[in-house]
Amino acid sequence: MTLPEATYQLDDAVWSRVLTQEMASQLQGQSLVFLAGDTAGQTQQIPLLVTAYEQQSRAAPGMAAYRLNFQGPPTPLLPSQTYRARHADWGDFAIMVSATGVDAQGVYYEAQFSHAL
Numbered sequence: 001m002t003l004p005e006a007t008y009q010l011d012d013a014v015w016s017r018v019l020t021q022e023m024a025s026q027l028q029g030q031s032l033v034f035l036a037g038d039t040a041g042q043t044q045q046i047p048l049l050v051t052a053y054e055q056q057s058r059a060a061p062g063m064a065a066y067r068l069n070f071q072g073p074p075t076p077l078l079p080s081q082t083y084r085a086r087h088a089d090w091g092d093f094a095i096m097v098s099a100t101g102v103d104a105q106g107v108y109y110e111a112q113f114s115h116a117l
Contacts, residue, residue: 008035008043019093021064028053035084048072064117070109
C-alpha cells in the first residue's frame with residue numbers, strides 16, 4: 001500500500017476506515033505511528049506500541065467491542081483526542097486515545113472501539 005504524505009489532519013477517507021476487530025487482534029507487539037500537530041502546525045510522528053488487545057464481552061448483538069492498550073515515549077504526552085494513526089501495511093485510521101498512566105518507561109494509553117459487524 002502506498003501511504004499518503006504524513007499529515008495529522010483527519011479527512012473523510014480516514015474517518016470512513018474501520019480498524020476491524022480481526023485487524024486489531026493482530027496488532028499486539030506492533031507499533032502504530034500517531035500523527036499529531038505541534039504548536040507550529042507541523043506534523044509530529046509518535047510511535048505507540050500495542051501492548052494488549054482485549055475483546056469486550058459486553059457487545060450488543062451484531063456489534064464488535066474491543067480495546068487496545070499502547071505504550072508511548074515519555075514525551076510528548078498525547079492529550080485525549082482522535083488522531084490519525086498509521087499502520088505500515090494497512091494505512092491510516094482515526095483512533096481516539098486517552099492516557100491511562102505514566103512511569104519511567106513512558107506513557108500508557110488506551111483506545112476503545114465499537115462498531116457494527
